Amino acid sequence: MTPERVEARLKAARTAMDEEGVDALVLRPSPDFRFLGGGNGAAFLVVTRDTLAETADPARWVPEGARRVGVDAEMRVRELFGLAIEAELVPASSVLAPLRLRKEPDEIAAVERAALRAEEVLRQARELAWFGASERAMAAALRMLALESGCEEVLALRVAAGENTARAAHLPGDRVINPGDALLVSLCGRWDGYCAEVARVFAVAEPPEDFEAMYSVVLAARRAALAAARPPAPAADVARAVAEVIDGTGYGRFAAAHAGRGVGLGPDEGPRLGEGTPLAPGMTFCLEPAIYVPELFGARVADVVACTEAEPVVLSSGPPEPAALHVLER
Structure with missing residues (x-):
């Protein structure tokens, strides 16, 4: 500085x-x-x-x-x-x-670079051989990709397959990844001093039955949250928008407890979505709507968003629509 x-x-x-x-x-x-x-x-x-x-x-x-x-x-x-x-x-x-709470323009640019690098790691992940590998092995491969991208510190890394996608706090284990599995992959790291998290939904060979429908609800909740993220609305309005969409589809009791939190120099700071802090230009937060149905599967996306005087700006390219869901080759 x-x-x-x-x-x-x-x-x-x-x-x-x-x-x-x-x-x-x-x-x-x-x-x-x-x-x-x-x-x-x-x-x-x-x-x-x-x-x-x-x-x-x-x-x-x-x-x-x-x-x-x-x-x-x-x-x-x-x-x-x-x-x-x-x-x-x-x-x-x-x-x-x-x-x-509010970042300088060069700080927002640094957060954006971190978000794009995290997303690039997940893009490269689509080229890896997932079928027959364990969650733990794929997490190790992603960690190496992150470090090769210049990540100073991998703060959180999640690979969850099949029924494990329904566990919000799941840690990569020995579960083998098979065709027909849903996959949740997320990376939170620090690049050049600033933090970002990106989470994406994958499927192996083909999505499981009804998975795309759940995924579409998560994306609809994300769109509603972005529409609500207008200063000086309270951050709670963003979480409320997520909840209203998910509740309206019958998935309400399976929704994630939190819709997101601030990121910047730290991976978990203000504004915390769900609290009453008024949104203001310069705030950056990780928007992460999710649904977890126990013993079945879950769907979660995460992107870093910057507040502006007008509409919010997503600092990564964002997740694909259900019709373009990332399907990994067998």
């Missing part, structure tokens, strides 16, 4: 600290750390009303008599105990989360 941007963010952070009654921020390497310009190899970044220090000894920089200290949400337990600060410890997110 430029020195001018760091200074502007520090000024905003210090104003927010005053409003929240926070005397200092102690951040470890994390999205908040990077947001305020940290990154020179130090263990911690400490921000006070008149000091910015990257240090291995944060207690040295916390003002004597500090009453409330904001600590990083990613702080480890041993790091918290090691601070030895006699003050009330509160989440630093109370200060920094509102400041991170």
Whole structure:
């Protein structure tokens, strides 16, 4: 970041600290750390009303008599105990989360590059030999493709086949992929400091019966969500639009609990769809409508969306319609 941007963010952070009654921020390497310009190899970044220090000894920089200290949400337990600060410890997110909601144009461009790289990895995945391979083996192949694309960190990677597609938190296992299987494949990673997630629906040889109908409902929910994502509507309107479409088709009790969350320097930040935060230009979020029918199959798509003054912009090319569903060769 430029020195001018760091200074502007520090000024905003210090104003927010005053409003929240926070005397200092102690951040470890994390999205908040990077947001305020940290990154020179130090263990911690400490921000006070008149000091910015990257240090291995944060207690040295916390003002004597500090009453409330904001600590990083990613702080480890041993790091918290090691601070030895006699003050009330509160989440630093109370200060920094509102400041991170809206991205600068170059940040949106960085998120877009991350989304396009994630999508390119999933495009390359269509050329792999899926039939007869295990979920775990294909996840390993995707991880390698992601790293070869320049991904700095693979944050989440999902390959789910057949009945496993109906499990929202499924981790790739030994399940062998066969013709007639539905497949859910998703990749969340960090490229050049910014995060994005893309999820796509595949089928092997041919989709299972009724799968395309479920997939079409998910795409209809996605379209409704994009129509609702107009500033200054609350983020909850986007989630409500997803729910109304899915409920109207009888799949309501099988809908995913969340319609999406913000992405940027971190993979899970504001705005969180379903909450009342007013949408504003510069916000970027992962829209991820999904349906999971236990023991049958599930359908989920995910793309990163940027809010503008007018209509939202999908930063990747988006999923295909049911008629063009990705069907992998046997």
